[in-house]
Amino acid sequence: MKLRVYEFAKKHNILSKEMVNLLKKLNFNVSNHMSVITDEMVQKVDKYFHELKHGKTKETSSSTTSNHESHISELKQKKDIKNKDKEGSKQVKIDDHIDVKEVNKVKEVNFEESESIGKTKKKSKPNNKRFDDNKVSDHRDATSKIKVNKKRPSSNQKQPQQIKQTDKPIKNIVYTGSLTVGELAKKLGKEPSEIIKKLLFLGIMATINQEIELEAIQLIAEEYGVKVEEKIEIDEDQFELIEDHDDPADLTVRPPVVTIMGHVDHGKTTLLDAIRKSKIVAGEAGGITQHIGAYQVVINDKKITFLDTPGHAAFTSMRARGAKVTDITILVVAADDGMMPQTIEAINHAKAANVPIIVAVNKMDKPEANPDRVKQQLAEHGLLPEEWGGDTIYVPVSALKQEGLDELLEMILLVAEVQELKANPNRLAKGTIIESQLDKGRGAVATVLVQNGTLRVGDPIVAGATYGKVRAMVNDRGKRIKEAGPSTPVEITGLNEVPHAGDPFVVFEEERKARVIGEKRALKLRQSELNATSKVTLDDLYKQIQEGEIKELNVIIKGDVQGSVEALQGSLEKIDIEGVRVKIIHKGVGAITETDVTLASASNAIIIGFNVRPEPQARTSAEREKVDIRLHRIIYNVIDEIKAALQGMLDPEYREVITGHAEIRQVFKASNIGTIAGSYVTEGKIIRTAQARVIRDGIVIFEGNIDSLKRFKDDAKEVAQGYECGITIQNFSDFKEGDIIESFVMETVKK
């Protein structure tokens, strides 16, 4: 069996990434953790470690054994360069050569009292990795310009009378925007003159009221052993914009969060179930898995979190709301079927979200399985298998027979290891809503994914535009728990309303604060819903094209039959008006679903329905997400409308407004009237003078005028939701129970 980098790294008890680095240093051509280890590599690496152990290898050791240190030194070097780049900024720099390291040494230097320049040269370490040759000489130059008196104690010990002692030693300072010299001195509990002097050492001449930059603030503070935190002023009610600034020392490894995507019927659900069954039930006698929208499995003592919503819906709706929850995506491709349209769509989604892909080649148990064909097809879309020199991992599995699952899980852990996923469990929790619903007994119930910190029962919480206090938490095994750390999915109750999937959540210290912020966010949301939209609509398409915001019009087509969908696609794709083209991102037969709307929302697309209607949930979510749905019955009208929109010539004078829906419960025949649809108004109202269309299974089968509308025997002008009525439609009699009658009017659009 071939030995891979990651296995070899494990053997030496170092990270795969470090092994790759080491091999590169030893002049081997390896690309990643999956590269194959040759005998020569084994010998060289073993020799290297042997020598290291006996103190012979120094050069490379820092990069493997002290990864952290080399990382810091890298950062510091970057900082040096940044400092050097700062010429011409507000501050006048006398000496550009001083770098971070230098400043640490300034502590030993007394500016005023030394007499000779360059008398005592400080020891520079030419073999110190932090300095390249240039830096070393810069460093010496800098030293020569600073007067040194080795005998003197450091400056802050030297002049105690000038230093205003504070009661408590200051450990860290927080500032927003900028600080003047005077303000910094005050924060540090020092005299301004002392700070001015120190700035001079840094080559910065500044007066007490002058503002200084972050680098200088940091360097000065560093000298006093004080940490600096720059607080970016963002309203706390926009907490999703606040980035985490955890001290690297507080971070610990967290489990990867994985989503599964792939074409219809390629086995996403079966795979998710197989993993869940094999890893949870087996491990826990009698453990009942609860459907909370996500679950965790344990392999080799390490956890993996799976989002349990297969398909793109979860992924796109999260992304549409700006949430990044997925660390790794598993692309399921059936080995007998190969790459399909949704496979490509999934690849594009993952790429757009910058999430690494592992390919699970499923249904390997089938005799017609052809994994090589899958690899070939996907390689053309940038997923080159590692055995062909690429870096995509392919794992053959059979979800049905539960084969290959362990390998798949191990590969997930491997990719996770390379990503170095970390979080700080010792802080207030924040994360994302995965699923939510209204439960009759428990109120708003939400599955949340904790992404940083630890969530606890009793925590005051704001989620999206809702708020509350975590009343109870249940994990994926249906067990009540008191706290949940990073990457843990839990179901919580206690929110005042139902948040949306993809909403961010944050815990606050105080309940009152959570309520105020939650209410503020709810208000803002309502206002922004009232105000316009950033989504593309045909009405403002031309404006967006003019402003250069749009080069391509993304379109989703849903139609009644495959033939019309394809005809429409062909015609739309031919449109090219002044370089703006139509791109069909998704097409299908059947009613417009909520998933279509989610995809449209995530990809800023419009939806064209050809002889089909949106499902009720799709309609509401389109209204909420401001997705433009255009419904047509004639292909030419669609083409004309899109062309007109691209040219800015769309005539928005009339717009269809749906007044209500009724469901046909019984069909009667009356000799003098014709066929009557005995209906129940399920939504809005049916208006006698309105037009109507008859919809069967999401497909429009007839459109015409309402002929008569009756409540019992009486004519009615309109019949509202919750009432029964009899409806006849001109020139139509083929009603069936279960059909929907949609009543609509054409209204002038206000300009």
Ligand SMILES: Nc1nc2c(ncn2[C@@H]2O[C@H](COP(=O)(O)OP(=O)(O)OP(=O)(O)O)[C@@H](O)[C@H]2O)c(=O)[nH]1
């Ligand atoms: N032979 C074989 N059949 C499988 C395997 N995995 C899934 N199937 C079958 O393939 C069909 C589709 O599987 P699902 O898990 O429902 O596929 P899906 O991708 O979740 O489908 P959608 O949810 O409709 O997108 C089912 O009949 C499964 O039993 C497998 O490894 N081998």
